Amino acid sequence: MLITEILARNGRMYAEEIALVERDPATGLRREISWRSFDQEANRLANALLAQGVKRGDRVLHLMMNSLEWLPCYFGILRAGAIAAPLNFRFEAGIIQTCNEIAEARVLLFGPEFIERIEAVKTALDETIRHYVYVGPESDCPAFATPYAGFVDGADARQPDVSMEITDSAALYFTSGTTGTPKAVSLTHRNLEHACYVENQHHRQTHEDNFLCIPPLYHTGAKMHWFGNFVVGAKAVLLKGARPEWILEAVSEEQATIVWLLVPWAHDILIAWENGELDFGRYRLDQWRLMHIGAQPVPPNLIKAWRKLFPHHEYDTNYGLTESSGPGCVHLGVSNGHKVGAIGKPGFDWEACIVDPEGNRLPPGEAGELLVKGPGVMECYYRNPEATAESLQDGWLFTGDIARQDEEGFIWLVDRKKDLIITGGENVSPVEVEHYFLEHPDIQDIAVIGTPDQRLGELVTAIIQMKEGRSLTEQELLAYAERLPRYKRPRRFHFDKVPRNATGKIEKPRLRKRYGAMSEA
Known part of the structure; x- marks a missing residue:
């Protein structure tokens, strides 16, 4: 089923039920939208785009902070048969220009921050963009x-008659662009549909669940976790901000049952507990059933501490x-x-294997590159056949991550190859x-990088961020x-804040540049 049809079904079945809530603790603002309104707003934007000449397969840039409008705009683009291209809200002007040189978009939807x-x-964007649509005051x-x-004024709230196939391209997601030209990952409607089923199979969301979404929606991680709720018409809350007290207040007041956290946010909650900064008795948390975490390797000691709390x-x-x-x-x-620290086994409808540099499968215990295969593998890197050929071979996606598999079939992430x-x-x-x-x-x-050494090639170098008041x-x-082991011990230490991006990953290219590593890649 097309993902746009899942939205239409939710609009019919759960018409007046709340689909999305936006919470902004900094301003006290709380807004909500029903499934019917969500569906109709997507239709209005789709019809407005079509009225302006947007055709099936045209690209539409989507540059917005998390808000109640984010998802209806995204689905409106898809409803028009166009390709949604969400941009990282941290992209600077030059990277935005580069992304459009790849996408050649007809329309740009953007928020006030941009x-x-x-x-x-x-001037450069004008070469392809015909309409700039401002989503803000x-x-x-x-x-x-x-x-x-004004753009959607008078547009029909009924679903447009646009012919689409599940194999059609649906979205372009740009890689971070922090180390060079970003690549555009092309995902199909089939990819998006499969992501709904994967998440729901893994976490068994029901219509009664409520998903608290904190990470940025431009990233596949946040949105695809929400898809598990979306496919059963369950509610979600968009929280703007990740302070420990804001997270717990949202879980308590909205009665969230599922929260996906990044490692730094989970650490912050544990530190606030350790320091006695939060009165957990103030919050209603019994309904919170699932804490899942990802976007980077998860320290086992974090989960041990979490389970105590x-x-x-x-x-x-x-x-x-x-x-x-x-x-x-x-x-x-x-x-x-019992396998905390492992990333697991192949997910629903997925295959995985670990190979050596020549592509030969490795036995349990040996580390090599992780490959995955399944209905969620991207279509290609858009307009980049060389990169596509390097990453996709016979349906297998070469992840660039080094992993090993134990005797029980669980996969343990070792590190990024680079x-x-x-x-x-x-x-x-x-x-x-x-x-x-x-x-x-x-x-x-902590972040660990290699820095140059004439004798050893590289030295293990640690950037340490201390807890407040500790030394x-x-x-x-x-x-x-x-x-x-001696060769694994850091030889150099720097005391500094560890920079992380919006999805929680350590920004190691910045640290390599700052501390004189051999390569910034």
Whole structure:
């Protein structure tokens, strides 16, 4: 079933029930929209796009912060038969221009936060973009754009008659672009539909569940986790902000049952508990049944601490990539808590294997590149046949991640291939070293990179972020590292804040540049 038809069904079956809630704790604003209104708003935008000459297969850039309008706009683009291209809200003007040079979009929908960035490159954008649609307060609409209300004014709220196939391209998701030109991952309607079933099969959402969504919707991770609720017409809450007290207030007041957290946010909640900064007795949390976490390797000690605080929670983690339609191609499963630290087994309707550099399958215990195969594998890198040929072979997606499989079939992520440190001829996994140091009670966060050394090639270098009010000396850290094999011990330490992007991943290219690593890639 086309994902747009799932929305239409929800609009019919659950017409007046609340589909989405937006909470902004900084302003106290709370808004909501019903399934019928969600469906009709998507139709209005689709019909308005069609009236302006947008055709099946045309690209539409979508540059907005999380809001109540984000998803109706996304589905409106799909309803028109066009291809939605959500952009990372951290993209600077030059990257926005580059993305459009790839997409050659006809329309740009954007929020108030992006006016200056668009103005900086508008001359270049004008080469393809015919309509700029401003989704924000009408009084602040720039002269070059049309207010959203004006753009959809008079548009029919009924579903447009657009012929679409499930194999049609549906969306372009751009890679981060932090180390060069971003690649555009092309996903089909089939990819998006499959993501709904994967998430629902893994977490068994029912119509009574309520999903608290905090990460940015431009990323496949947040949206595809929401898809598990979407496919059964269940409610979701969009929370703008990730302070521990805001998360717990939203869970309590909205009676959320499922929360997907990034590692830093989970750490922050645990630290607030440890420091006595939150009165957990103030919140109604008994209905919160599932905490799942992902987007990066999860330190086992974090989950052990979480279970002490929330012993009734089911815990799960998923592994995925934008190229695999988001999370779920590998999945731990709520019944496998004894395997905390593993990313799991192949997810619903997925296959996985681990291969050596020549593509030969490796036996259990040996580390190699992780490959995945299934209905969620991307169509291609849009207009980039070389990169597509490197990543897709015989239906298998080469993930670029190094992993190993144990005797029970569980997959353990070792590291990104490009992040491995080679010191004195030995391969060191930064993730392994990071997890080791995160067990120290005074360390809040850590990033491990390789920095150049004339004798050994690279040295293991640790950037340490201390918990507030705590301190450690380099000698104390060296002493703590003595349980690690000698070649894995950091030789250099820097005390600094660990930068993470909007999806929680450590921004190692920035750290490599700052601390003089051999490569910023």
